[in-house]
Amino acid sequence: MAVMTGERQTVDHGATTGRPVVIAIANQKGGCGKTTTTLALGAALAERGRRVLLIDLDPQNALTRGVGLDPGRLGLTTREVLYDGDSLADAAVEGSSPNVWVVPATLRMVRADLELSAMRGGDVRLREATAALTGFDYVLLDCPPSLGALTGNALAAARHLIIPVDSEPWALDTIDQLFEQADEIRRYVNRRLRLLGVLLTRYRTRGAASQQVAEMARERWAAELFTTTIRDSTKAVEAAIAGCDVIRWAPRSPLAHDYRALAAEVETRVDAV
Ligand SMILES: Nc1ncnc2c1ncn2[C@@H]1O[C@H](COP(=O)(O)OP(=O)(O)OP(=O)(O)O)[C@@H](O)[C@H]1O
Numbered sequence: 219m220a221v222m223t224g225e226r227q228t229v230d231h232g233a234t235t236g237r238p239v240v241i242a243i244a245n246q247k248g249g250c251g252k253t254t255t256t257l258a259l260g261a262a263l264a265e266r267g268r269r270v271l272l273i274d275l276d277p278q279n280a281l282t283r284g285v286g287l288d289p290g291r292l293g294l295t296t297r298e299v300l301y302d303g304d305s306l307a308d309a310a311v312e313g314s315s316p317n318v319w320v321v322p323a324t325l326r327m328v329r330a331d332l333e334l335s336a337m338r339g340g341d342v343r344l345r346e347a348t349a350a351l352t353g354f355d356y357v358l359l360d361c362p363p364s365l366g367a368l369t370g371n372a373l374a375a376a377r378h379l380i381i382p383v384d385s386e387p388w389a390l391d392t393i394d395q396l397f398e399q400a401d402e403i404r405r406y407v408n409r410r411l412r413l414l415g416v417l418l419t420r421y422r423t424r425g426a427a428s429q430q431v432a433e434m435a436r437e438r439w440a441a442e443l444f445t446t447t448i449r450d451s452t453k454a455v456e457a458a459i460a461g462c463d464v465i466r467w468a469p470r471s472p473l474a475h476d477y478r479a480l481a482a483e484v485e486t487r488v489d490a491v
């Protein structure tokens with residue numbers, strides 16, 4: 219399975235048997251930390267000894283670039299997996315941390331809403347692909363900022379949903395439509411889908427705004443809100459520019475510490491199901 223993709227090789231991942239835990243990271247609001255969380259949570263889970271596959275479902279491919287891959291030099295991508303039935307194992311390439319692999323995305327997926335809805339089984343292509351996957355403990359799905367066919371595929375494939383919410387006053391208002399889509403998918407396609415947690419990101423300790431949002435979020439979601447909050451930190455932007463996850467980029471930073479705490483909480487919540 220040593221297919222050259224860009225400058226990296228796909229990896230033979232046979233160590234972990236059994237089915238991976240599939241987690242969708244979704245919110246149709248742009249810029250709330252989905253991609254940063256996918257990368258950093260993946261790296262933090264890997265640091266805990268897990269084998270992790272990150273799947274870029276966003277045609278804007280920030281995750282792909284976020285692990286330093288050149289979008290102009292990709293081999294198989296999420297598009298070939300969804301459209302042509304190529305396997306995730308064949309499309310996976312090494313990520314930015316040990317034990318993390320990535321299925322990259324391409325801008326050519328930009329009309330996926332139209333294209334997937336015209337395909338037979340277009341809403342469950344990713345579910346089929348993840349069901350055939352072994353060799354990983356976790357699969358994290360980085361969704362685009364929309365509620366179209368790509369996020370639909372993620373929710374149909376996932377057992378768990380994490381919703382990152384940035385700590386801005388209007389951020390909480392966007393989530394109702396996401397819950398509606400999740401409810402619909404739970405009803406017709408994927409009965410096992412459940413909310414693993416709402417995650418407050420870009421939390422600012424200075425000023426009252428973030429605290430107010432946190433209070434509103436606690437009132438609204440209670441135990442469904444992760445205890446861990448992710449602080450606002452320039453390390454996130456630095457890591458993205460460097461094409462790296464923040465655990466690798468700044469391992470001793472408070473932001474990396476937040477994501478390690480999140481990984482621990484995620485594992486506890488997953489185990490509790
Ligand atoms: N904790 C943080 N502190 C500071 N900046 C952050 C933090 N998390 C993310 N960012 C920055 O905010 C921007 C948006 O983050 P990110 O790309 O993770 O969001 P997203 O939800 O994936 O966006 P999109 O909806 O466009 O896919 C990026 O520039 C990122 O570096």
Ligand SMILES: [Mg+2]
Binds near residue numbers: 276361
């Ligand atoms: Mg993103």
